[in-house]
Structures are given as C-alpha cells and as structure tokens.
Amino acid sequence: MTATVTAFPWVPPFAQGFVRDLRIRWALEEAGLPYDVVLLAPGVTDSDGYRQWQPFGQAPAYRDEEVEIFESGAILVHLAEKSEALAPKDPAGRARVTTWVIAGLNSIEPFSVNVATLDSFHAGQPWVEGYRPVATAILEKRLTSLGKWLGDKDWLEGRFTAADIIMVTVLRELAACGILKDFPNLDAYLARGEARPAFRKAMDDQLATFRENAPA
Numbered sequence: 001m002t003a004t005v006t007a008f009p010w011v012p013p014f015a016q017g018f019v020r021d022l023r024i025r026w027a028l029e030e031a032g033l034p035y036d037v038v039l040l041a042p043g044v045t046d047s048d049g050y051r052q053w054q055p056f057g058q059a060p061a062y063r064d065e066e067v068e069i070f071e072s073g074a075i076l077v078h079l080a081e082k083s084e085a086l087a088p089k090d091p092a093g094r095a096r097v098t099t100w101v102i103a104g105l106n107s108i109e110p111f112s113v114n115v116a117t118l119d120s121f122h123a124g125q126p127w128v129e130g131y132r133p134v135a136t137a138i139l140e141k142r143l144t145s146l147g148k149w150l151g152d153k154d155w156l157e158g159r160f161t162a163a164d165i166i167m168v169t170v171l172r173e174l175a176a177c178g179i180l181k182d183f184p185n186l187d188a189y190l191a192r193g194e195a196r197p198a199f200r201k202a203m204d205d206q207l208a209t210f211r212e213n214a215p216a
C-alpha cells in the first residue's frame with residue numbers, strides 16, 4: 001500500500017503553508033517515498049470513520065502497509081524508522097531523533113504557539129497585551145536553550161534528521177512575530193530548513209491544493 005496522508009482542500013490564508021500535513025509531506029519527500037494525499041471533504045472530519053483514524057478530527061492522519069496512525073510527531077518517528085534520510089540506522093542515533101522530535105513538540109511548540117497565536121487567533125482580545133510579556137518570556141528562555149544547543153551546527157544532531165522537520169516547522173510559526181531576530185543561529189537554521197528542495201516541494205504541493213480549491 002502506498003503511504004497515504006490526509007490534508008485539507010482549503011484553509012484560510014493565514015493558515016496556508018502551516019497545516020501540519022506539511023511535516024509529513026516534507027519527510028516523505030526527503031525519504032523519496034511515494035505517497036497519496038487524501039483531501040478531507042467538508043464533514044468528513046466529524047465522521048465516525050475518520051475519528052477512528054484521527055480521534056480529534058484533525059489533519060494529518062497517515063497510513064501505510066504497516067500502520068494507521070495520527071499525530072505528526074508519531075508519524076515522523078515512524079518514517080524515521082523507514083529511511084536513513086530521516087535518521088541514523090543505529091538504535092542510539094534513532095533514539096536521539098525521537099528525543100528531539102518530542103522536544104520540539106513538547107518543550108518548544110506549546111510556548112511558540114502561545115506567542116504565535118496572539119496576533120492571529122486571539123488578535124484584538126482584551127487580555128492579549130497583558131499576557132504577551134509572560135508568554136514571550138518563557139518562549140525566550142526556551143529559544144535561548146535551543147540556540148545554545150544548536151550552536152554553530154547545521155542541524156540538531158549534526159546531520160539532518162526528522163527532528164529538524166519538526167523543529168523547523170515549529171520555528172516557522174514564529175517568523176511573523178519577529179522574535180527570531182534575537183536568535184540569529186535559529187533564524188539561520190530556519191532558513192536552512194526552508195531552503196531544502198524537499199521542503200519547497202512539500203510547500204508548493206500544499207499551496208497548489210489550496211489554490212485549486214479556493215472558494216469562488
């Protein structure tokens with residue numbers, strides 16, 4: 001069975017290029033693995049059938065000949081086991097990749113989402129300006145630690161891995177708020193990730209679908 005990933009046919013412009021099926025497309029492109037994209041028609045995400053596959057009714061969900069799973073991090077860990085383009089073969093090296101996938105999702109993303117959504121989902125809310133310094137302070141603490149770890153390395157574990165797909169896509173969400181200008185090596189890391197041909201292909205494909213399905 002060819003790998004299958006779910007995605008939305010269209011999302012509002014502020015979310016275009018950020019829907020998390022991008023992570024899976026990017027990983028599959030890096031690995032050179034063929035895949036199909038299943039677009040979720042309106043209503044499908046609430047259907048019992050889809051909730052069996054993705055209990056929260058979100059994208060992405062993923063299946064191949066071995067597994068039927070959801071959560072972008074879990075999908076990347078699975079793909080990392082299938083391709084040396086995404087992780088070293090040795091168990092210790094693979095465990096490091098899993099560690100950094102979880103670090104991206106658990107130690108950075110909650111704090112980056114808190115800041116990134118202030119000016120999109122929560123724009124204009126009366127509590128936003130009071131909360132901004134609190135959310136920014138904890139994020140800066142995490143980015144300082146991440147920047148120290150990265151140092152002058154190109155990628156989190158030296159070579160490119162699936163963990164960089166997670167971390168780069170997490171950091172991308174911060175581009176609009178400008179915080180990365182205070183973290184030049186993370187800013188350069190983000191640019192390095194976005195310059196990869198596999199990232200560009202994944203992004204172009206996601207955006208092409210939104211263009212094709214744009215409301216009249």
Ligand SMILES: N[C@@H](CCC(=O)N[C@@H](CS)C(=O)NCC(=O)O)C(=O)O
Pocket residue numbers: 018019020021056057058059060070071072073
């Ligand atoms: N933790 C999930 C998050 C998935 C997620 O937030 N998907 C968004 C699109 S990026 C979605 O489906 N939103 C619609 C919804 O939550 O109903 C993952 O990483 O796969």
